[in-house]
Each structure stands twice: as C-alpha cells, then as structure tokens.
Amino acid sequence: MTLDPVPALDVDPLIDDPGTRIIVCCGAGGVGKTTTAAALGLRAAERGRKVVVLTIDPARRLAQSMGIDSLDNTPRKVTGVDGTGELHAMMLDMKRTFDEIVEAHADSERADAILNNPFYQSLSAGFAGTQEYMAMEKLGQLRARDEWDLIVVDTPPSRSALDFLDAPKNLGSFLDGKFIRVLMAPAKVGGRAGMKFLNVGMSVMTGTLGKLLGGQFLRDVQTFVAAMDTMFGGFRTRADATYRLLQAPGTAFLVVAAPERDALREAAYFVERLAAEEMPLAGLVLNRVHGSGAARLSAERALAAAENLDEPGIVDQEAGKEALRSSPEPPTSTASSEPSVSPEPPVSAPATQHDETMNDQTSSDQASSDRASSDQTQPSDARQLAAGLLRLHAERMHLLAREQRTRDRFTALHPEVPVTEVAALPGDVHDLAGLRDIGDRLASGIRPAGAA
Amino acid sequence: MSRFQVVSGKGGTGKTTVAAALALALATEGKRTLLVEVEGRQGIAQLFEAEALPYGERKVAVAPGGGEVYALAIDAELALLDYLQMFYRLGSAGRALKKLGAIDFATTIAPGVRDVLLTGKACEAVRRKDKKGRYAYDYVVMDAPPTGRITRFLNVNDEVAGLAKIGPIHNQAQAVMRVLKSPETAVHLVTLLEEMPVQETVDGIGELRDANLPVGRILVNMVRPAVLEGPVPTDVRRTDLAKALSGVGLGGARKGGLAEQLVDPLLAQAAEYEERVALERGQRALLGEVGLPVQELELLTEGIDLAGLYRLATDLRKQGVA
Numbered sequence: 001m002t003l004d005p006v007p008a009l010d011v012d013p014l015i016d017d018p019g020t021r022i023i024v025c026c027g028a029g030g031v032g033k034t035t036t037a038a039a040l041g042l043r044a045a046e047r048g049r050k051v052v053v054l055t056i057d058p059a060r061r062l063a064q065s066m067g068i069d070s071l072d073n074t075p076r077k078v079t080g081v082d083g084t085g086e087l088h089a090m091m092l093d094m095k096r097t098f099d100e101i102v103e104a105h106a107d108s109e110r111a112d113a114i115l116n117n118p119f120y121q122s123l124s125a126g127f128a129g130t131q132e133y134m135a136m137e138k139l140g141q142l143r144a145r146d147e148w149d150l151i152v153v154d155t156p157p158s159r160s161a162l163d164f165l166d167a168p169k170n171l172g173s174f175l176d177g178k179f180i181r182v183l184m185a186p187a188k189v190g191g192r193a194g195m196k197f198l199n200v201g202m203s204v205m206t207g208t209l210g211k212l213l214g215g216q217f218l219r220d221v222q223t224f225v226a227a228m229d230t231m232f233g234g235f236r237t238r239a240d241a242t243y244r245l246l247q248a249p250g251t252a253f254l255v256v257a258a259p260e261r262d263a264l265r266e267a268a269y270f271v272e273r274l275a276a277e278e279m280p281l282a283g284l285v286l287n288r289v290h291g292s293g294a295a296r297l298s299a300e301r302a303l304a305a306a307e308n309l310d311e312p313g314i315v316d317q318e319a320g321k322e323a324l325r326s327s328p329e330p331p332t333s334t335a336s337s338e339p340s341v342s343p344e345p346p347v348s349a350p351a352t353q354h355d356e357t358m359n360d361q362t363s364s365d366q367a368s369s370d371r372a373s374s375d376q377t378q379p380s381d382a383r384q385l386a387a388g389l390l391r392l393h394a395e396r397m398h399l400l401a402r403e404q405r406t407r408d409r410f411t412a413l414h415p416e417v418p419v420t421e422v423a424a425l426p427g428d429v430h431d432l433a434g435l436r437d438i439g440d441r442l443a444s445g446i447r448p449a450g451a452a
Numbered sequence: 453m454s455r456f457q458v459v460s461g462k463g464g465t466g467k468t469t470v471a472a473a474l475a476l477a478l479a480t481e482g483k484r485t486l487l488v489e490v491e492g493r494q495g496i497a498q499l500f501e502a503e504a505l506p507y508g509e510r511k512v513a514v515a516p517g518g519g520e521v522y523a524l525a526i527d528a529e530l531a532l533l534d535y536l537q538m539f540y541r542l543g544s545a546g547r548a549l550k551k552l553g554a555i556d557f558a559t560t561i562a563p564g565v566r567d568v569l570l571t572g573k574a575c576e577a578v579r580r581k582d583k584k585g586r587y588a589y590d591y592v593v594m595d596a597p598p599t600g601r602i603t604r605f606l607n608v609n610d611e612v613a614g615l616a617k618i619g620p621i622h623n624q625a626q627a628v629m630r631v632l633k634s635p636e637t638a639v640h641l642v643t644l645l646e647e648m649p650v651q652e653t654v655d656g657i658g659e660l661r662d663a664n665l666p667v668g669r670i671l672v673n674m675v676r677p678a679v680l681e682g683p684v685p686t687d688v689r690r691t692d693l694a695k696a697l698s699g700v701g702l703g704g705a706r707k708g709g710l711a712e713q714l715v716d717p718l719l720a721q722a723a724e725y726e727e728r729v730a731l732e733r734g735q736r737a738l739l740g741e742v743g744l745p746v747q748e749l750e751l752l753t754e755g756i757d758l759a760g761l762y763r764l765a766t767d768l769r770k771q772g773v774a
Contacts (some may be wrong), residue, residue, distance in 0.1 A: 029463020029598060030649070057600065061650045260757060263464065293717025297702065308700040381685055382692035386700075388680045389718040391694075392725055395679055398753060425662040426727040 006411055009418035011443045014149065015044035015251060021250035021283070022143065026155040028266040032287040033057045035429055036422075037154040038066060038089070040254075042078075042432060045087035049149040051140060052088040056135055056156045063091060063401075065431045073097060075142070088148070094134035098124040101126030101137065104234060119220040131156045132166075140242045158191030165246075165277060216343050252282035255417075257410075259289055259403035264410045271414050283418035286412070287440065289403060290424050292396050299397035306390035309383045421448045453478075453774075454638035455587070455670065456631065460656070461642030462649040466673045468495040469756050470642045471595040471747065472521075473764035479519030480765070483590040486577050488510070489525040489684065490570040491597060496523045501758055509577075513758075522589070531569040533647045535567030535624070541697070565621065567608040572624050575631045585631070594654050599641060599656035606632050606639070607663045630693040638668030643739070645672060645732040650739060657742055670744050670758075672736075673753040678729070684722045686709045747771045 014020055025037040036056050041053035052075045057062070066078045066089040073096040075088035102114050114120050123130060135156055147187045245251065253274055257267035267284060368401050411419075422441045429435055457474060461467035461596040468489075475487040477624040486509060489496045494504045500512040511519040580588040583657050598603045631637060639660055642654040655669060660667050694705035703710020739746050751768055752760040 031464065059651060198689050258464070258466075258511040293720060297714060301702070305702055309696060323542070379688075379692060382688045383696045383699075384695035385685060385688050386693050388684075389722055390677045390697075392721055393718055396721055396751075402753070402755070426724055427731055 006415065007142040007283075007418040009420035011420060012047070013044070014282055015040060015049065016047055018149065019250055020252055021150060021219070022139070022153065022245070022248075022252070023150065023152045024246070024251065024253045025153070025256050025285075026270060027256035028263045031256050031263050032063060032254045035153045035435070036254070036285055036287065036442070037152045038062060038258050039429075039435045039438035041089070041150075041152040041222060041444060042081065042087055042435045043443065044150050045078075045081050045085035045151070046083040046436070046439075048083055048085045050088075050147070051150045051152060052084045052090065052148045054090055054092060054135070054138060054151065056092050056131065056143065056153075056154050058091060059428070062429060065429060065435065068124075069073040071137075072099075078432075092135055092138055093129075095124045095129045096132070097134040097138050097141075114224065117224045119222060119224040137238065137240045140238060140245060143245060165273065165279075179240075201279070246279050247277070249280070252280055252284050252392075254282050256285045256287060258287050259406050261406050261409075264406050268410055268413050271417055281417065285418055285423045286407065289421040290396065290399050292393065292400060294393060295400070297393060297397075299394040299401070302390040302394040302397065306387040308395070309387035309390070359369070395429065453591075454636055454666070455590070456574070456592050456605070456637040458596045458602075458637065458639040459640060459642060459671075460599050460673075462644075462652045463597050463671075465649050466756070467598070467642040467645050468493075468595045469499060469761070469764070470671050470673055471593050471769055472496060472499045472639075473749075473761050474640075474774060475521050475591070475593040476513060476515050476592040476761060476765035478593065479513075479515035479521045479770040480769060480774070481515075481517035481519060483515070483519045484588075484595060485515075485591040486518070486522045486523050486589040487521055487593045488577065488592060489523070490574075490575045490594065491652045492525065492527065494525060495595065496525065498754065498760060499758075516762075524573075526565045526573045528569045531573045533566075534573075535569070539701040540571050545727065564677070567605050568621060568625050568628065571606065571608075571632065572628050575628045578631060578636065584746050593614045598638075598701045599652050602639065602641075602656060603659040603663050603665065606660075606665055633664055633666065635666060638670040639665055640671055642671045642673050644674055645735045647735065649732070654738060654742060659746065667744060670739055670742065670746045671773075672739070672746060672748045676751045680722065680725060684719075684726060692720075747773055 015023070023037075023040060025033050025040070027033050034057070037055060038053055038058075041051045045051045053066070058068075065089075067291055068076055068078075068089045068091050073090065073093040075090040078087040078089050081087045099115060103111050104118075106114060129253050132155075135153070139151065139153050142148065205298045255274075257263040267322060271281060271284075335354070410417075422438060425434075425438075457478070459467050459471035459474060461470070472487060475485045479485040482770055487496055489505070496506050496512065497503060500521075500523065501521075502510075502512050505512075505523055507525065507527045507530045509522045510525045511520055512523040515521060526591075574592060574594050578592045581590075582588055596602055641653045641656055643649040658666055691705065693715050694709070697703070697714055698705035698709065698711035702714060703712075705711050736746075747768070749764055752763065755759065
C-alpha cells in the first residue's frame with residue numbers, strides 16, 4: 001500500500017493562482033460537496049482573493065454559517081472573513097434565475113405572457129434538468145459580471161452527478177430543436193400554403209400528442225414556445241457558451257467523494273466523463289477519511305489483547321501472581337473506587353499530563369519491571385477500560401482497512417488523479433470556524449496517520 | 453401492510469440497499485415482490501450481483517421460504533412507447549416520434565411526464581392481477597428518488613393532472629394519484645444518525661404530510677453497534693491503563709514504552725467515539741419527535757454483498773417491518 005505514488009492535490013496553489021477563475025465541485029450526493037465548496041471559498045478569500053460561492057441546495061445550518069439563509073438569488077457578502085480578500089455567497093433560486101432570463105430577453109408584454117404560462121411555471125419550478133441548467137446559467141452570469149477573482153460552484157444533488165453537464169445541452173437542444181419547430185407549426189405557420197405539405201406530417205404528430213397530453217396542454221406548450229421563440233437562439237448560444245466556459249483553462253473541476261464504494265465508483269465515472277468532455281480535472285477531494293494515532297497496533301493484536309484483559313487468569317499466570325486469581329471483580333465492586341482517591345490525575349485531565357507522566361517514570365524506575373508490577377497495581381476498571389479502548393481501536397483499524405481498499409480501487413483505475421484527504425469530523429460544520437478548519441485540512445493534504 | 457412501499461432517503465444513506473432488503477424481507481415465506489428502480493442507475497443489478505436489468509421484470513433472488521424477488525428498471529422512454537402502443541397501437545409512429553425528439557422531449561423535459569410514466573408503471577404493477585384474479589405481486593417496492601425530490605416526484609401526478617387537463621396522460625395521472633394517496637402506499641425514509649440526513653428526513657416527512665402522501669417508517673441505516681458499555685470512566689489513571697496494556701503484551705508501560713504511547717491515541721479515539729455517540733443520541737431524539745415508527749439497521753462493516761442483504765432482510769423481518 002505504501003508503494004502507490006498517488007500525486008498529492010495541492011489546494012493552495014490552485015486557489016491562489018490568479019488564472020483559476022472557476023472551481024466546480026462535483027460528486028455523488030452526501031459526500032460533503034457543498035461543505036467543500038464553502039470551505040474552499042473561505043480559504044481562497046482569506047488568502048486574499050475576491051470569491052463568490054454559488055451553492056445549489058445547502059443544508060440549512062451550513063447556509064446560516066455563511067449568512068445566506070435568505071434565498072434571494074444574489075451574492076451576499078459574508079461577514080467575519082479574515083484578511084484582505086472577500087467572500088460572497090449565494091444560494092441558487094432556479095425559478096428566479098429562469099424568470100430573470102425571460103425578463104432580460106423579452107419585452108415586458110411578452111415576458112408576462114411567458115411568466116404566466118402554466119407550462120413555463122412547471123418547467124421553471126424544477127423538473128428534470130432545470131436546476132442543472134439554471135446552475136450553469138447562473139455560473140455563466142457570475143462569470144460574465146467579472147466582479148470576482150474566483151467562483152466556486154457546487155453542483156446540484158442530481159440523480160447522477162453528471163446531469164449538470166448534460167442539462168444545458170438537453171435544454172438547449174429541446175428549446176432549439178426540431179421538435180419545437182413541429183410544435184410551433186400550427187401556431188406559427190397557420191395557413192401558409194407553401195408549408196401545407198410539411199404540415200400534414202406535423203399535424204399527425206401534434207394530433208397524437210394532443211390526444212396523449214390533452215389539447216390544453218399542447219396549446220399551453222405552443223403558446224409558451226411561441227412566446228419564447230425569440231429567445232431560442234439565445235438559449236442555445238448560452239448553453240454552448242457555458243459548456244465552453246467549463247472547458248476553458250481558468251476552470252478546475254474537483255471531484256468530491258467519501259471513501260465508500262459507491263461514492264468512489266461515481267467519482268471514477270466522473271473522472272472518465274470529464275476527460276471525455278475535455279474538461280480540466282484538478283483532482284479528487286476525499287472527505288471523511290479516518291486515521292488513527294495508534295495505527296501500528298493492528299486490529300488483530302488489539303482484539304487478542306482485549307480478550308486477554310477480559311480473562312485475567314491467563315495474565316495472572318504469566319505474571320505469577322497467585323493471589324490475584326480472584327481479581328476479576330464486577331465493575332461495580334467497591335474496589336473500583338479506589339483509584340479515585342489517588343493523588344494522580346485521572347485520564348480526563350490532559351492538562352496535567354506532563355506531571356503525571358513524570359511521576360510515572362519515577363515510579364516505573366523503582367519497579368523492577370513493568371510486567372512484574374503491572375498486575376499488582378492495575379485495578380479491574382483500568383483493565384476493563386483498556387479492553388474497551390482496544391476493541392474500539394480494532395474497529396477503527398478495520399474501518400481504515402476498508403477505506404484503504406476502496407481508495408486503492410480508485411487509484412488503480414486512475415493513478416494520475418491527484419488526491420487530497422480530509423479527516424473525518426464527528427459533527428457537521430455550523431460556522432466559519434468549522435469551514436476554516438475544513439479548509440486547513442483540505443490544504444494540508446496530509447494522509448491521516450495510519451492511512452499510508 | 454401496504455402493498456406499494458416506496459423507499460426514499462438522502463443520497464449516501466443506502467436507500468437502494470434498504471429497498472432491496474425490504475423486497476427480500478417481504479418475499480419471505482412464499483410471497484412474490486417486485487423491486488422497481490426509477491433512476492437508471494442499475495443499482496439493483498449491482499446489489500444482486502446480476503447483469504444490468506433489461507426493461508422487463510426479471511427474477512433476481514429467492515427469498516427464505518421460497519419467495520421470489522423480481523426486479524424492474526423502469527425506463528421512461530420505453531414506458532412512454534409502451535403507453536403509446538397500449539393506447540394507440542402506434543408501432544412506426546412511435547419510432548417516428550422518437551426520431552423527431554418527441555420522446556426525448558416528453559421524458560426529459562416536459563413537466564413531470566417522465567415522473568408520471570415512472571410512477572404509473574409501478575402502480576400498474578401494484579394493481580396487476582393474474583388470470584385467477586390474484587395480484588401478480590404481493591408487494592411492490594420502489595427505490596425512489598432522494599428525499600429532497602420525493603414529494604415532487606410522487607405528487608407530480610397532481611401537477612400533470614392539472615396541466616394535461618384531458619387525455620390519457622391526465623387519466624393516467626389521476627389513477628396513479630389514487631393509488632399513491634391510498635393506504636395501499638407507504639413512503640419510507642432512510643436516514644443515517646447524522647445531522648444533515650436527519651434534518652432532511654424531518655423536512656421530507658413534513659412535505660410528504662403536507663401533500664397528503666402516506667408516510668410509513670423511518671429506517672435508520674448503518675447504525676454502528678456500541679463498542680464501549682457506558683461512558684469512559686474519568687477516574688482511571690493513565691499509568692494503570694498503560695500497565696493494563698503492557699500486561700497483555702503490548703509493550704512497556706514506562707514513559708516512552710510502546711504501551712504507554714498507546715494510551716493517548718486510544719483515549720483520543722474514545723473521546724471521538726463518545727462525541728459521536730452523544731451526537732447520535734441527539735439525532736435519535738429528533739427522529740423520535742416525528743411520531744413515526746423508527747427502525748434501526750446495523751452497519752454491515754464488510755460492505756453490502758448478497759449475504760449482507762439477506763442479513764438486513766432478516767433483521768427487517770425481526771423488527772416486524774416486513
């Protein structure tokens with residue numbers, strides 16, 4: 001396992017580089033994409049850049065940590081950011097974004113007709129693809145404003161992490177496509193004689209769809225399409241422009257994953273897709289990686305030792321203390337209260353650790369050997385706690401091994417992808433300090449102890 | 453027990469696994485269940501170690517006691533062509549529509565049509581009867597879209613019924629809605645004992661209730677077993693711990709000894725463990741306030757394979773879920 005020369009993903013040069021203008025965080029659901037995006041944005045800002053973070057569907061408390069719990073589709077400056085840079089954050093309101101496009105591209109009468117169309121209302125309120133499209137649209141808008149050095153964007157929680165790549169094309173080709181022309185035909189062509197021949201085929205189609213969907217529905221679609229007609233070229237152009245923006249040199253993709261089979265499988269798939277689309281991949285962010293400060297102690301040895309502690313008889317024999325054979329007292333026995341009167345500090349007082357270990361040294365020096373003296377002085381609850389700690393450690397080591405296996409699988413497929421690992425935190429992030437901490441972990445890129 | 457069981461959950465909570473285990477559990481003792489996938493990910497095939505599912509119902513597993521689990525990956529395009537065939541006997545016209553991009557349009561862009569087709573196909577399987585008048589499937593389990601989209605997904609029929617005011621799609625939508633809002637359906641939410649999934653679950657349940665969709669249970673997945681019994685005692689001396697570790701052959705207890713060096717990292721791991729346990733307790737309490745049955749499924753540390761799936765199924769049965 002130590003043989004794999006996985007290149008490290010160095011986050012700081014990436015976010016410091018003035019040439020980096022867009023970072024897209026993508027990956028499967030539930031791997032911490034939004035948190036990663038926010039942490040990167042904060043870090044870049046505190047290193048002096050003017051950053052905007054575009055989040056799609058942040059958890060409430062994460063949004064609150066950046067002060068963007070109001071959903072108004074505009075970047076808001078985040079307060080409490082250190083340094084000379086600036087952090088702005090916004091939450092995507094996809095309906096609002098769609099409305100804005102309509103308002104920007106149609107005169108007010110036409111815009112009203114579109115905005116009030118039931119078909120438009122359903123489409124814009126978020127059916128398959130709209131959110132993805134609007135996220136990319138918003139990204140294009142933010143980039144065009146050129147107010148920020150760096151835009152960090154989080155991708156929508158799609159059924160597939162790749163949807164956002166396809167959505168602009170899908171919507172673009174729909175709005176600009178052949179089928180729309182057909183739908184338009186009755187409304188647009190009307191009775192123009194020259195078109196009659198063509199119109200026969202079309203009316204079969206629209207007739208079928210009319211039967212299937214109901215006439216009103218089709219009329220709504222036609223009205224909508226007619227009203228949007230002038231914007232079609234615009235949609236196609238914009239979708240293409242956004243797509244090219246994603247391929248541009250200033251853009252970097254970060255694939256976010258957790259060391260779990262499904263998440264890494266999706267990550268591998270994504271890496272391949274980005275390569276196929278000629279989109280620049282900066283690396284993989286592996287969140288929630290576990291480590292251990294005692295990694296040299298294997299799970300097997302820890303478990304064996306824990307079992308040994310559960311059966312003190314065996315140890316006693318080794319130590320040759322006959323009298324202690326009767327020592328397996330229940331944890332509630334009066335003997336267990338004995339250590340609390342000891343002058344030595346309890347384990348939960350790390351501040352006094354130094355003094356304590358000094359005492360330890362002196363006392364051990366006096367003893368002829370640790371082994372020989374150990375059974376005499378260790379109370380049963382120390383043994384019991386030690387056994388518990390060892391079991392916990394064994395569980396941790398098993399987890400490390402599993403994570404390593406899934407990671408190795410990814411590395412075997414994509415040895416060229418730089419990786420940075422972020423150690424697991426017990427809870428979620430609720431404030432800027434938490435995001436800062438994640439940013440430090442992201443940048444340090446150090447493999448947690450024991451994971452190597 | 454509802455015959456149509458919809459399983460949703462935040463991404464990463466293992467909803468596909470839980471749906472599969474539920475299908476297996478419901479099939480136990482001679483029943484027949486259909487496990488339905490709607491997101492085109494072929495997650496079911498992977499779980500059952502089978503090849504990618506075609507658009508057709510196929511047996512993927514045998515349940516304890518002779519039951520059978522069938523699986524179906526619903527494809528919206530093919531489902532639409534099915535419907536066209538059913539209502540209009542359009543062979544070539546269907547192909548022409550496809551060529552023109554109409555099928556694409558209808559299944560990917562048109563508001564909700566895709567979702568109506570997916571739920572419609574599942575509801576058809578729920579209602580289907582054989583020649584003797586018995587249900588073709590005793591239960592249908594759906595691996596549904598995630599919590600954030602489930603209400604819209606199931607309720608989309610309402611929206612489409614409003615949009616397409618007449619016609620087969622309209623009728624279809626209404627028929628589907630009748631099944632979905634009846635006691636025949638139960639929507640279960642899979643979560644983990646972590647803040648975000650729990651928050652999303654609580655919010656999701658609120659939305660489902662607002663839409664009058666029948667909510668079933670909360671299934672807490674990947675629950676880690678307790679390793680330490682009770683809190684870490686605070687009155688144990690570090691030296692005693694080092695000696696205990698040394699006593700079982702883990703090195704010297706003296707400062708700098710291998711056993712002594714273990715004490716700090718082991719205690720740090722215990723502190724993390726306790727923090728996590730406390731957090732989980734809080735999340736359990738939040739889930740408890742929702743007022744739904746809550747079941748817990750253990751974390752299968754070796755990952756999910758077929759054996760693990762059967763274990764989860766047995767566990768679900770023991771808890772009376774199936």
